[in-house]
Amino acid sequence: MNKPFTPSSASNTGLSSTGPGGDTGPDKSERAGRRATIDIVNASLGRRYRAERRFRFIGMSAVVIGLAFVAILFADIIGKGYSAFQQTYIRLTVDFAAEVIDPEGTRDRAVLSDANYLKLARDALAARFPEVTQRADKQALFGLLSPGAPQQLREMVMADPGIIGTTREVWVLADDDADMFMKGRSTPIDIQRGAGLASLIPVEGGADDQIQVLSTANDFSDIMSDLDDFRTEDRVDATSPGAQEELTPEMPSHLVAINGGLVKVQQATSAAVIGTLIKPLATATDAQPGQWATMRFGTPENDRRLKDPVVAWIYDLGEAGDIEKRFNSLFFTQGASREPELAGIAGALMGSFYTLVLTLLLSFPVGVGAALYLEEFAPRNWLTDLIEVNINNLAAVPSIIFGLLGLAVFINFFGIPRSTPLVGALVLTFMTLPTIIIASRSALQSVPPSIREAALGVGASPLQTQFHHVLPLAIPGMLTGAILGMARALGETAPLLMIGMVAFIVDTPTGFLSPSTVLPVQIYLWADSPEVGFVERTSAAILVLLAFLAVMNLAAVLLRRKFERRW
């Protein structure tokens, strides 16, 4: 018979510790004790609320910091990746010359397929820029075309041989360097409208293509400040005002766009620049303020893959509306490629799809079955305890171990073909099984025992009880677990590397036994590639992967919401 700890006894102890003078009688002391209690409570109230506020603040800060990191990550990925959903195309007027494609006139598909479409594309481009005559320049010009461009032409011809002999306007794929330039990835471009009246004067004693541009306003100060930044010790003598200085390829490039032509600045003073015409002028008349512009390419020419003449051609194409960015459908329809502009995630997506479908088909029934047996039917003894401990351990095993297991058992022992969705799914099944079993067991545990009793009470057999009553109630929880397991499997890379899904596979897989790769491995591969074009594609692929993960997690949440029951 323990006496309960009553408020009055508490208040009495409080009194004795704080106010020893007040005890004149039992009545008074009790009343004093009550007052003391409320005083003590009030005294500590502020401290208690402060502690609560502190705790809330810490909690909020933790959430804010966490969200900030996520936001930074997303901003970075989206910032890098969004441009990959666009792709640069160049409009060419292609002459599908019969003598190039099919000189014999047989219209044989093999002949059509083997024809030199590269020549067609190059001829069209050369025709677009007749002023380019030098061999080196031509090579640079042809570099604007993607290796995919001839392929495009071939597909057109194969689809409709009737176009042979005609001339068509075709939007062909641009090379990744041009693509990067168009997306502003190759150099920051700074364009300023000319503030003064610009006049053009041929340079005496210079080459034909050299020209001097004078401005009535201070339009070339940018160039001068760049010169100041790059002035070296040995050129210190040339700092006198009005002196002309040379621009070097180590410096940012400056171009003047005037009268339909482009001048690459080579020497500059504050009032005038001397440069080479890299695109011919339409007229040599003066240009009004605002009618001409100076362009600054922040990245020095030496550090760029696109040299200034090529930039000029792109500028020309741009002026004519012959180059533009379109939605990059190739990204979603193409498999892997060495060329960034031709690389897509379709193969990896299909590989992930086949692998995941198979993983779900393998792991869900096995996982649910195992959970059901362990939770509802298995006797409780040391063996089932051991199994339970091992399932929990399995969930914590590093995934690379599963990859090694898959390599040793499935590929080397059972001889399942490597890099196939089948072997990938088997490995991922091993990995997701513990997750599904644990989630399913907790879903089963959350079904109230009263339902089981009710079913048993009306005479349902244990199996009927499980399948008619318990399982329907537990299935949403199990599905949630399965989806989360699948999400984990979708993002898994390490074990798949071990079983060869890291191979470079161009073709989109068509079944469970065709070699394939998966999205995270594709990301890993692209992240490893040197081309600048792959940077944005890596980020874009990550975005796609994240979108799928988000959808799956959302599905899990919605499932839980929809089927959640209150008891």
Added chain:
Amino acid sequence: MNAIAEDITRMTGAMTADDLAPLRDFSGTVGDFTSPQARMVCRNVDVHYGDKHAIKNVSLDIGRNEVVAMIGPSGCGKSTFLRCLNRMNDTVPGCRVRGRITLDGQDIYDKQQDVVPLRAQVGMVFQKPNPFPKSIYENVAYGPRIHGLTNDKIELDALVETSLRKAGLWDEVKDRLQQPGTGLSGGQQQRLCIARTIAVSPEVILMDEPCSALDPIATARIEELIDELREQYSIAIVTHSMQQAARVSQRTAYFHLGDLVEVGETSQIFTNPSHKLTEDYITGRFG
């Protein structure tokens, strides 16, 4: 715990609290545990949960058209005993039942006896209303369906209606048979559970504190229902409310620490119990 120990000390004179020997040597049930029209006959039933001896040598009959109430302090074994009667204890790991329990002469713990038909014959209503999270109709139709009592839709409809009528629920739910049973009020849910139980036409209905989660009005309705059901079924009810036992039952059995201390006519148990333990419990002297 202390109160019981003290009580034992008082009862047994100079005994110390931890010396429970007199209770172990319990001489036998006071009163007549047999019933002239016995449907279930339990003789010398012992139940062990692992090391715990939960039911000690209990003999009790449940007769035709009678309500037997089982009362006693918490942990006295009354629920355990009730669950022996339709072998619900089978699902409890480590539970062993000895002794002989027969239903209409058939030993229910016989190796030949299948537990599924047994539970169809001995239905059970639980402490917490536990309708299936399905429609009201499905709740009632489930039992007949799994036992294959009827395959005919019209017959099944009739059976559902009869069961709900017997449970006094028909008028309240006839317009919403397809709505979930979990949407009903507590008392209605419990009556739905009773309807579900009687839908399989059992012979005996076991009720494990069926009103403990209900308010007095709902309780009164259940008690009225129990009284009506007595016309057709044998009913064994475990209850914590002595007044309820007094109100609904014809015979009352008092359990104490696994022993069946006393059985008797309810009117006798509540006015003049023979055993000191029974009297102390009934008059609120411990428990």
Added chain:
Amino acid sequence: MNDVAKGHTVQRYDQELSQVRDQVLAMGRRVVEQVNAATNALTEGEIALARQVVDRERQVDREEMAVDEAIFNIIARRQPAAIDLRLVMALSKCTGYLEQAGDKAEQIAWCALRLKDREGRGAVPRTLHHVRRLHRIASRLLDLSLTALADSDIDRALDVFREEGELEEEFDAAMRHLMTFVFEDAALLGQVIDVVFALRALVTIGDKASNMAEQVIFVAKGTDVRYRNKEILIAALSQERTPSADSRRPD
């Protein structure tokens, strides 16, 4: 034997039960006083005392109502069962019996008043020893039954049954004696009738004491022993109680 009103988990219930029993016992003591006073008034011819008895009768009535109310409350709020129920029922009945005994005391007081008026015509003083003797028996029975009720003591209750026979014997003897007065002088009939009334009242008081003893048995044993042959009862209960002091211990 333990106090039947004690040992509840709810101690307030204990208090309520003992309180109502104490009320009944207090009422019993008052009734005993009333009977003594009325008899004294009769035998000593004290008018004032007789008047006092008549006045105090209302007090007894009030006490009866107070007990009834307390019992009503206990039944409504505690729903007593088993021995508690029997105790409450018995107390309720005992109050009734005591009230009737109180009425009889008042009746004796009225007899005393009437006899005082007829004083001087002499048979009364010679019959009063019957009154005293019968009063002695009746008040002893009353005492015994109240003690039995206070302690739930079956032995005292059985003593009441053993001794109640003396009442009728004494009354019969008194009647025979009183008859001789009437035969001698019919004018004494009025006085004799009053004395007989008083004697009859005392017998009734003794009967009420016996009734209360029956209730004590009912509380303790749970059997209703009213209208049963008391000799057989005494024999049965004494025999049951001889082997062990308390048969209700489970060992």
